[in-house]
Amino acid sequence: MIELKGISISKGMSIGKAYIIEPMITEFQIERISPEEVKKEIQILQLAVEKTSEDIEKIYSKTKNFPYELKVFFINLIKDETNLAKIVNSIASEKISAKYAVFKYLGYIESLLKSQRNFPQERTFDITSIFYRLIKKIDEIKGNTNESNEDNVEKDEDYIIVGIEIDPTQLLEILQTRNIKGIVLEKGGSASHASIVAHQYGIPAVFAVKDVVKHTREGDLVLLDANEGKVIIRPDKDTFNKFKVEKLKFEHYREQLSVILDKPTKTIDGVNVNILLNISDPYEISVENTRYYAGIGLFRTELAFLNKSRFLTEEEQVELYTAAAEKFVSKPVIIRLLDIGGDKVFEKDYRESKPALGWRSIRILFERKEELLKQLRAIIRSNIYGNIKILVPMVSSISEIRKIKDYFNKAVEELQEKGMKVNSNIPIGIMVEIPSVAVMIKEFLREVDFISIGTNDLTQYVLAVDRNNETLAEYYEPLNPSVLKLVYHCIHMANKYNKFVSLCGEIAGDPKYTRLLLGMGLRNFSMPQESALFVKNVIINTHSAELGRLLDQVKKALTPREVKKILEEDYNEFLRRLGSLTLKF
Numbered sequence: 226m227i228e229l230k231g232i233s234i235s236k237g238m239s240i241g242k243a244y245i246i247e248p249m250i251t252e253f254q255i256e257r258i259s260p261e262e263v264k265k266e267i268q269i270l271q272l273a274v275e276k277t278s279e280d281i282e283k284i285y286s287k288t289k290n291f292p293y294e295l296k297v298f299f300i301n302l303i304k305d306e307t308n309l310a311k312i313v314n315s316i317a318s319e320k321i322s323a324k325y326a327v328f329k330y331l332g333y334i335e336s337l338l339k340s341q342r343n344f345p346q347e348r349t350f351d352i353t354s355i356f357y358r359l360i361k362k363i364d365e366i367k368g369n370t371n372e373s374n375e376d377n378v379e380k381d382e383d384y385i386i387v388g389i390e391i392d393p394t395q396l397l398e399i400l401q402t403r404n405i406k407g408i409v410l411e412k413g414g415s416a417s418h419a420s421i422v423a424h425q426y427g428i429p430a431v432f433a434v435k436d437v438v439k440h441t442r443e444g445d446l447v448l449l450d451a452n453e454g455k456v457i458i459r460p461d462k463d464t465f466n467k468f469k470v471e472k473l474k475f476e477h478y479r480e481q482l483s484v485i486l487d488k489p490t491k492t493i494d495g496v497n498v499n500i501l502l503n504i505s506d507p508y509e510i511s512v513e514n515t516r517y518y519a520g521i522g523l524f525r526t527e528l529a530f531l532n533k534s535r536f537l538t539e540e541e542q543v544e545l546y547t548a549a550a551e552k553f554v555s556k557p558v559i560i561r562l563l564d565i566g567g568d569k570v571f572e573k574d575y576r577e578s579k580p581a582l583g584w585r586s587i588r589i590l591f592e593r594k595e596e597l598l599k600q601l602r603a604i605i606r607s608n609i610y611g612n613i614k615i616l617v618p619m620v621s622s623i624s625e626i627r628k629i630k631d632y633f634n635k636a637v638e639e640l641q642e643k644g645m646k647v648n649s650n651i652p653i654g655i656m657v658e659i660p661s662v663a664v665m666i667k668e669f670l671r672e673v674d675f676i677s678i679g680t681n682d683l684t685q686y687v688l689a690v691d692r693n694n695e696t697l698a699e700y701y702e703p704l705n706p707s708v709l710k711l712v713y714h715c716i717h718m719a720n721k722y723n724k725f726v727s728l729c730g731e732i733a734g735d736p737k738y739t740r741l742l743l744g745m746g747l748r749n750f751s752m753p754q755e756s757a758l759f760v761k762n763v764i765i766n767t768h769s770a771e772l773g774r775l776l777d778q779v780k781k782a783l784t785p786r787e788v789k790k791i792l793e794e795d796y797n798e799f800l801r802r803l804g805s806l807t808l809k810f
Contacts, residue, residue: 226461227440231409233454234420235755237429237479238472239385239406243445243458245438246388246395253360256322266316270309270323273362277303277355280362284398299394303355307535324363331356338531350412354392385409385447387437393418400426407449409434409456421509424755431456482758486517490761493768498743500761501557501751503729507548510754520556522751523616523677523729524549526600527565536596542603546613554610559677559727559751561616561656563590563600586619591628601636608648616677620655620662626672629653654725658682663711666718673724677751678715680730684708702785703732709779709788713745720746727751737796739763741779744772766803 258266278300302308308330315326331353338349385407386399396419399405408423413432423430429451441447441458448457448468452475457464491497501522502510506529510518529545530537537545550558564586590597604615617629630653637649652674655662662669663683670676680703685691687708690700702708712728719726727749732738734752736759742750743764750760775795782788 226464227458229434229437229456231431231434231454233451234430234432235423235428235451237451238475239429239449241383241385241406241447243387243441243443243447244384244403245441245443246386246391248389253325253328256325258320258322263317266323267313269363269366270312273359273366274303277359277362281394284394287401299355303359324360327356327360350390385449387441389438391419393422396422409437409449411437482762485761485765488765490764492764494770496769498764499749500757501727501749503751503753507552510552512552515552520553521549521558522727524558524560526561527563530563539599539603542600543606546604546607550607550610550613553612556612557614558612559614559616560604561618564618565589587617587625597632598636601633602640605636605640605647605649608651611648614652614654616654616656618656621659623669623672626655657715660687663715666715670718670722670724675725676719678712678728680712680728680732704785704788706782706788716746734760736760736763737792740767740772740775740795741792743767744776
């Protein structure tokens with residue numbers, strides 16, 4: 226019996242046989258061609274693009290209840306003229322095969338995406354996997370592929386996918402032919418498209434499980450506890466029987482949660498609370514499900530730009546933002562201005578020793594004035610329902626807010642000069658993620674319409690810890706009392722001056738922290754869709770009057786460990802009162 230740990234992505238518990246997916250071949254020998262073969266290789270590339278697009282169309286046409294936009298995204302990505310032109314140019318100028326030209330272009334895409342701090346790195350594979358699919362199609366056209374053994378799998382068995390990574394198209398393809406009960410991967414994260422698929426279909430999933438492929442054989446019995454991020458391979462009889470009992474308990478708990486979907490999000494004593502969503506793409510939420518949420522608390526716009534490896538046109542942005550606004554017609558849609566940075570910004574190399582502290586986010590936009598104006602014009606034009614708000618990231622001084630307002634007014638004037646009738650009544654707010662803002666929050670609140678507390682970056686800047694550096698993971702602690710004091714201060718001051726305040730960091734979507742944040746006075750939680758029900762369950766079963774004692778205890782704590790102990794005891798007592806499972810920290 227082997228037990229491994231990973232990151233819980235989609236909650237649930239399942240039992241099944243291991244269905245191991247082979248990793249994509251990511252190393253290729255350079256293939257030189259003669260000048261006479263260039264035309265043929267370009268034709269093969271073009272045919273492969275068409276065939277791959279047809280395959281994607283076929284897979285998604287069989288898929289029910291999944292956003293149409295995801296299919297369009299992948300087809301547009303593979304047919305993008307900019308991408309294809311660069312690949313064709315490599316074939317012609319370097320005299321290399323279509324297969325190797327695609328592989329070479331992949332290196333550029335991966336380098337670009339991995340340099341972006343605020344780009345969900347787990348989506349790098351989602352994007353590059355489409356090009357690997359294209360490479361595979363080129364091999365098929367040339368007759369260089371081996372037959373698959375997948376048809377030997379017993380279709381009436383329950384399976385748990387085990388692999389290094391999986392792209393959403395491949396996952397959907399497997400779901401159409403296999404009874405999949407869980408997903409276990411060595412890589413990936415909550416922002417990946419595979420994660421979205423898992424949530425859409427209610428499939429338990431655990432990612433970042435080190436060496437799981439090495440320890441698992443095809444057909445092994447696997448127990449998956451995605452609540453705890455735990456994977457058990459080849460369990461003994463006693464472990465198996467205990468797991469079945471816990472699985473039944475959780476399924477009962479989840480049934481109870483489904484009942485609260487349509488209930489108002491308010492505490493026992495009637496305090497209204499809003500649950501908003503963090504999204505990177507409008508298709509992440511279906512129109513049918515928007516009624517369960519109070520709006521979009523954070524629309525990360527950078528993903529669409531990075532997918533194209535360039536700045537989007539104004540029209541492309543209008544289409545994107547309008548799609549989000551239309552899904553939440555009567556609810557707020559908070560659009561964050563482009564938040565990119567790192568070693569590369571699209572076509573421009575810009576290397577620096579400390580990119581987290583350097584040229585990124587709003588600092589880039591102030592230099593790229595036309596791109597800033599373009600994005601502002603697109604947002605203003607998209608405000609046809611009057612529900613859009615603008616969120617400015619990486620603000621460190623009041624002068625930057627005033628500067629943004631000047632650009633906003635200029636964007637309005639430019640549209641009006643073109644004879645466009647626009648709704649320019651758009652609230653402007655800021656991300657609270659730099660300590661200078663949190664310290665002077667009273668003064669900043671006089672300048673803005675609302676604030677959104679980004680605890681992920683705030684934590685790393687307060688504690689001087691790079692949150693992407695695994696060797697420093699133990700020092701990156703959102704429950705550090707110094708971080709919590711700043712968060713409380715910002716919430717308290719915003720409430721005092723009647724300004725909208727939301728929190729969009731990871732702790733907003735963790736039910737273990739919900740009661741503390743409620744006690745601090747937070748009434749707007751912004752989180753991934755998959756976290757909403759668990760947080761809502763805490764909210765509607767809490768009486769706000771009982772939270773003062775919890776807040777006082779946390780205020781007296783001097784270390785993250787003390788805070789964790791206080792919150793763990795409170796949360797487990799809360800669950801015991803509900804008769805639910807006791808969930809570990």
